[in-house]
Structures are given as structure tokens and as C-alpha cells.
Amino acid sequence: MESKTTSGGKAPLISAKSEPSVSVNPSPFRVLLQKEISDQIRSWRFIILISLIVLICLGSLYASLGSFAKSVKPTEAEGAFFFLRLFTLSNGRLPSFVLLIGFLSPLLGIGLGFDSINSEFNGGTLSRLLSQPIHRDSILNAKFLAPLIVVSVMFFSLGLLVMGSGLIALGIPPTAEEFMRIILFIFISIIYVAFWLNLSIFLSVKFRQAATAALMGIAIWLFFTVFYPMIINLVTQLFEPSRYAPVPYIIAFQKIKFLLMQLVPGRLFNEATTTLLMPGVRSLGPLTFWQLQGTIPSPLPLGQSILLVWPQLTGLIAVTIVCFVLSYVSFMRREVRSR
Amino acid sequence: MTVEEKIIELKNLTKSYDQFTAVDHLNLSVSKGEIFGLLGPNGAGKSTTILMMLGLSEPTSGSISICGYDPRRNPIEVKRKVGYLPENVGFYNDRTGLENILLTAQLNGYSYGEAVEKSIETLQKAGLTDDIDQKIKTYSRGMRQRLGLADVLIKDPEVIILDEPTLGVDPNGVQEFLDSIVELSRKNGITVLLSSHDLHEVQKVCDRVGLIVGGKLIAQGNLNELSQQLFHTAAYQIIAEIIWPGDNDPVERMKAIFKDIRGVINIEKEKNNTYLFDCETEMSSDIARLVVTSGGNLVSLTQKKYGLDEIYYRYFEGGLNHGK
Numbered sequence: 277m278e279s280k281t282t283s284g285g286k287a288p289l290i291s292a293k294s295e296p297s298v299s300v301n302p303s304p305f306r307v308l309l310q311k312e313i314s315d316q317i318r319s320w321r322f323i324i325l326i327s328l329i330v331l332i333c334l335g336s337l338y339a340s341l342g343s344f345a346k347s348v349k350p351t352e353a354e355g356a357f358f359f360l361r362l363f364t365l366s367n368g369r370l371p372s373f374v375l376l377i378g379f380l381s382p383l384l385g386i387g388l389g390f391d392s393i394n395s396e397f398n399g400g401t402l403s404r405l406l407s408q409p410i411h412r413d414s415i416l417n418a419k420f421l422a423p424l425i426v427v428s429v430m431f432f433s434l435g436l437l438v439m440g441s442g443l444i445a446l447g448i449p450p451t452a453e454e455f456m457r458i459i460l461f462i463f464i465s466i467i468y469v470a471f472w473l474n475l476s477i478f479l480s481v482k483f484r485q486a487a488t489a490a491l492m493g494i495a496i497w498l499f500f501t502v503f504y505p506m507i508i509n510l511v512t513q514l515f516e517p518s519r520y521a522p523v524p525y526i527i528a529f530q531k532i533k534f535l536l537m538q539l540v541p542g543r544l545f546n547e548a549t550t551t552l553l554m555p556g557v558r559s560l561g562p563l564t565f566w567q568l569q570g571t572i573p574s575p576l577p578l579g580q581s582i583l584l585v586w587p588q589l590t591g592l593i594a595v596t597i598v599c600f601v602l603s604y605v606s607f608m609r610r611e612v613r614s615r
Numbered sequence: 616m617t618v619e620e621k622i623i624e625l626k627n628l629t630k631s632y633d634q635f636t637a638v639d640h641l642n643l644s645v646s647k648g649e650i651f652g653l654l655g656p657n658g659a660g661k662s663t664t665i666l667m668m669l670g671l672s673e674p675t676s677g678s679i680s681i682c683g684y685d686p687r688r689n690p691i692e693v694k695r696k697v698g699y700l701p702e703n704v705g706f707y708n709d710r711t712g713l714e715n716i717l718l719t720a721q722l723n724g725y726s727y728g729e730a731v732e733k734s735i736e737t738l739q740k741a742g743l744t745d746d747i748d749q750k751i752k753t754y755s756r757g758m759r760q761r762l763g764l765a766d767v768l769i770k771d772p773e774v775i776i777l778d779e780p781t782l783g784v785d786p787n788g789v790q791e792f793l794d795s796i797v798e799l800s801r802k803n804g805i806t807v808l809l810s811s812h813d814l815h816e817v818q819k820v821c822d823r824v825g826l827i828v829g830g831k832l833i834a835q836g837n838l839n840e841l842s843q844q845l846f847h848t849a850a851y852q853i854i855a856e857i858i859w860p861g862d863n864d865p866v867e868r869m870k871a872i873f874k875d876i877r878g879v880i881n882i883e884k885e886k887n888n889t890y891l892f893d894c895e896t897e898m899s900s901d902i903a904r905l906v907v908t909s910g911g912n913l914v915s916l917t918q919k920k921y922g923l924d925e926i927y928y929r930y931f932e933g934g935l936n937h938g939k
Contacts (some may be wrong), residue, residue: 400705
């Protein structure tokens with residue numbers, strides 16, 4: 277390879293780099309990842325989604341700061357996690373930060389992934405990419421990882437910005453535990469976005485038209501947030517035991533109902549985040565009266581909170597992986613014609 | 616050519632979808648440095664065959680070897696050696712020509728610095744120097760095609776596979792494009808597989824042609840071999856205009872005359888006084904002599920030759936049914 281004749285305009289850094297010719301060659305996956313990330317950042321869609329999220333953060337921050345004074349009672353103990361309320365408080369008009377993130381993450385995930393494969397397909401670039409010496413899965417991996425990296429950077433910086441502005445506005449520094457809880461919350465939000473991202477990538481592999489994939493993603497999201505709980509309530513009402521039914525029967529019924537509700541990814545996310553951000557939450561399922569006997573009404577330590585949401589966390593990661601595997605399987609076996 | 620190195624070798628390649636067989640026991644081999652034309656009507660299975668060669672589609676049965684590699688087991692190695700230009704090649708519209716080619720270069724293992732250098736060089740060769748920093752959306756069809764060629768050449772391929780590369784390009788552009796391919800192949804010893812439905816395009820550039828209809832390779836070879844293979848039942852047909860004085864059934868009479876002559880398979884009446892002789896070998900002089908000695912007036916005698924036009928008519932415009 278002619279690496280000696282460096283063209284005039286190039287910085288010396290590059291010519292120095294290209295000297296050992298073989299060793300510095302980037303892996304195809306990294307090249308693809310770079311391309312995907314720059315595609316994401318340049319796109320209008322990303323700018324729109326980002327500004328939406330930033331606006332929402334500002335709004336919810338404003339709302340929680342406004343009602344902060346009212347929520348703090350003089351009787352409260354010292355370690356009452358004031359700082360976390362920045363994320364969970366609402367003023368009644370605007371929902372809290374956590375709720376908004378839970379609401380927008382699906383939109384973000386679907387918005388970033390719904391045309392990832394089918395747009396390449398329709399543009400005829402997929403067959404060109406695939407005829408390069410790269411593994412087929414590296415395209416899919418890059419398509420998944422690039423938006424995820426972008427979203428992670430965005431979420432972390434947003435979370436930290438909210439923390440910072442809260443710090444200025446409140447004058448109370450967060451404790452180490454509060455900090456850890458917030459970081460975990462951001463981490464779970466990213467996993468939640470990853471789930472929707474994978475789902476929409478799967479849809480983009482399945483459906484040739486980007487619009488169909490996007491609509492399908494939104495339909496699934498609406499189904500899970502609006503209709504699924506309604507249907508479950510309707511169905512379970514039919515089997516609701518009377519108040520005088522034996523206790524084990526009632527418990528079993530409640531447990532089944534809880535389990536069915538748990539199938540919604542959004543629910544998993546909400547449970548996981550509220551538990552982490554409200555240390556007072558001690559159980560997510562039905563609790564009997566005697567289970568509460570003798571408990572000390574104090575917040576849970578971080579370890580216990582994590583233990584409590586461990587199933588939710590695993591569930592979220594599991595559905596994310598399931599979606600990824602689905603898109604993987606259908607993409608790897610797909611015959612790729614040019615357009 | 617002494618020992619011909621087979622670069623592309625397909626054996627009994629078959630691809631069937633649910634009910635439909637797109638490629639049916641296809642056997643094909645292309646030697647090094649050759650320009651091979653895959654000629655066939657739309658839907659004949661050309662693209663499917665090419666996709667299987669690149670490992671972009673899974674064959675139902677049969678074997679493929681490209682540069683000694685099996686694209687099913689070693690797709691990466693195959694793709695390293697093969698440059699593929701699909702019909703309607705797609706580029707990222709919001710990126711510049713350079714950026715698009717740069718990506719290909721980097722995916723082929725060049726470091727950023729090398730890739731930039733190599734891309735600029737290749738784009739210059741493709742005649743796109745002025746448009747390097749233009750976005751693809753501003754490119755014309757012909758420019759896209761040249762960019763596609765640059766995209767193929769940047770990996771220094773041993774084999775180039777072109778699938779209907781000149782679709783929708785103006786005649787001038789087609790000529791230039793084909794010329795550059797021939798030049799490349801001759802200069803660098805690159806093997807070229809060109810798929811097309813355009814007979815004249817193939818005729819112009821290809822050393823050898825494979826005719827593929829209904830998923831089957833009907834014939835392969837250079838043009839002469841092709842017509843021989845295709846019309847082997849009557850490799851030679853002779854049309855003679857003969858006037859037989861005072862005869863009401865000249866065909867029977869001629870059949871009687873030629874009964875003992877080996878080589879004449881059949882005699883048919885074409886028009887008034889014009890007869891068609893199906894022969895195994897070239898025997899126009901024999902026919903002339905016999906006709907004259909038996910008292911016929913030979914007006915004219917022509918040998919019917921099968922050109923590619925005839926082939927084209929018979930297999931393409933006549934539709935797929937004729938090919939079966």
C-alpha cells in the first residue's frame with residue numbers, strides 16, 4: 277500500500293500513524309460504530325428528541341423546586357433523602373422527572389431505532405455494506421450500540437445537570453448514598469431505553485417501510501401503557517374473590533394479578549426507579565398485615581433497595597436481550613437484495 | 616493460456632424459494648482475467664446467483680468456490696477479494712462522495728490516513744475529482760455509477776461482480792463505463808463477471824457469455840460456441856430456392872433424392888420454391904450438386920447463420936417459455 281505519499285493537507289499526526297500500516301487498522305465494527313454515532317448526532321430527529329428531553333427536564337426541575345419547600349416538614353428526620361425529591365416531586369401540574377423519563381424513554385428508543393435497518397435497505401446501502409469484508413452482526417451491533425452510547429451520554433449529563441442545578445438551588449449537597457441511587461436510576465433508565473431501542477430495531481428489520489415500523493412501535497407502547505392494564509383489570513375483576521374468601525385464596529389472587537401487571541416493561545421500570553428514588557418503599561408486591569408487624573418505619577439502605585428491585589432489573593435486561601436476539605435471528609437469515 | 620485458474624466455480628447451484636426455483640442446478644466457471652457475461656432476461660436468476668456467490672443469500676444446494684473460498688463458510692475472505700456493484704447502488708445521501716468511499720476503505724482495513732489518500736486517488740481515477748466534497752444527493756445517475764465503480768475498486772479486488780451496472784445510464788456513460796472495465800481487467804488481470812439483460816452490451820465487452828434462462832444455464836462459451844450449443848439439433852440450416860419443372864410435390868421428390876445422403880436430417884418447405892434443409896454439417900455444395908444433377912433449377916442457396924440476435928429473439932423476446 278502506498279502509505280508514503282501523504283497528501284499535502286494532512287496533519288503530520290496521520291502520516292505518523294499510518295506508518296506501521298497494518299497494526300493501527302481499525303476494526304470494521306469500530307468504523308461502523310463511528311459512522312452510526314455521527315449519523316445519530318447529525319440527524320434532525322436526534323436534535324428534536326434531545327431538545328424535547330431537555331425541555332422536560334427543565335420543566336420538571338422547575339416544578340419540583342417550586343414545591344420543594346412545601347414537601348419538607350420540620351418533623352422529618354435528618355437522613356430523609358431531601359435530594360432525591362428533586363427527581364420524584366411534582367407540583368400537581370407537571371409530572372415528576374422520573375415519570376417524565378419513564379414516559380419519554382419509549383419514545384426516545386423507538387425514535388432512534390425505527391428506521392435503522394430498513395432505511396439502509398431502502399437506500400440500497402445495506403447490500404453495499406454487506407459486500408464489504410465485515411460480519412453481518414457487526415452492523416446490527418453498531419446500530420444498537422451507537423444510539424445507546426449517545427443516549428447514555430445524554431442521560432448521564434442530564435442527570436448530573438439536574439443534580440448540579442438542584443445543588444445550587446437547594447444548597448444541600450447529596451449524600452453518597454443519594455448520589456449512588458441517582459446514578460443507578462440513570463443506569464436503569466438507559467436499560468429501559470435500550471429495551472425500546474431493541475424492539476424498534478427488531479421492527480425495522482421486520483418491516484420494510486420505516487413508517488410501518490414506527491407506527492408498530494408506538495402501537496406496542498400504547499398497548500402496554502394504556503390498554504394492557506385495562507384489560508388485566510377487566511379480566512381479573514371477573515375472578516375477584518369476595519372479601520370473605522379464605523386468606524390464602526386472596527393472596528394467591530393478588531399475586532397472580534401482580535404478576536400479570538409485571539409483564540409490562542414500563543411497569544418494571546417504574547417500580548425499579550421509584551424504589552430506588554424513594555427509599556421508604558419496602559415492598560412492591562402485596563403485603564400482609566403480619567408481614568408489617570414489628571418493622572421500623574425507616575428508609576431502606578441502598579443494598580436492600582437494590583435487592584428489592586433485582587427481579588425488575590433482571591426482567592428489564594431479559595426483555596432487552598430477547599428483543600435483540602429476535603432482531604439478530606431475523607436479520608442474519610435475511611436475504612439482502614439491492615433495493 | 617496454459618493452465619486456467621478457475622476463479623469462480625459454481626457446481627449444481629440451486630436456490631429454491633417456497634414453490635419457485637430461482638436457480639436450477641447451475642454450473643459455471645470463470646477463469647482468471649476473463650470478462651464473463653451473464654446474459655438473461657429479467658427474473659432469470661442472475662441476481663440470485665450473484666447474491667449466493669457473495670454469501671448474501673443461502674443456496675439450497677450445490678457448491679460455490681470464489682478464489683478458492685466457499686462464501687458460505689468464509690464470507691469475509693470472499694468479500695475481501697470480490698468487489699460487488701449492485702444495480703442501483705446506494706450511497707448515504709447526506710454524506711459527500713469522499714465520505715462514502717472513505718467508509719468502504721476503512722471497512723476494508725485501511726487506517727484513516729491511508730483511507731483518505733486511497734479514496735482521493737480512486738475518486739480521481741473515476742473522474743470525480745471536482746465532486747469529491749459534494750453530497751450524494753446532488754450526484755447524477757452516471758456519477759453515482761462511477762462512484763460505485765470507485766467503491767468497488769478501492770479494495771483492490773481480484774474479482775469484480777457487476778449486476779446490471781448500466782441500468783438507467785445514458786449510452787455515452789455506458790460506453791465509458793464498459794471501456795473502463797475492459798481496461799481494468801486487461802491491465803490488472805481482474806476477473807469480471809458482468810450480468811446484464813442487454814445483449815449488445817455483453818457482446819461488446821465479454822470474452823465469454825453464459826446464457827441463463829429460468830434459472831438454468833442454457834449455454835456458455837464465446838458467441839460461436841453459444842449458437843452451436845443452442846441449435847445443436849440443426850447446427851446448419853441451408854435455405855435453397857429451387858424451381859422443379861412440372862412437379863406437384865417437390866418435397867417428397869427431394870426427400871427421395873436426399874434419402875441416401877448422410878447428414879441431411881429434414882427438408883421443409885418454407886415459401887414458394889424455397890426449402891429449408893436441416894443438416895448436421897456444412898453441406899451446401901452437396902445439396903447444390905444433387906439438385907442440379909436431378910434436374911432442378913437452383914436459383915439461390917444461402918446458409919442460415921445464428922447470430923446473437925437470433926438467440927436474443929428466441930430466448931428473450933419470445934419469453935421464458937421458449938427457453939424451457
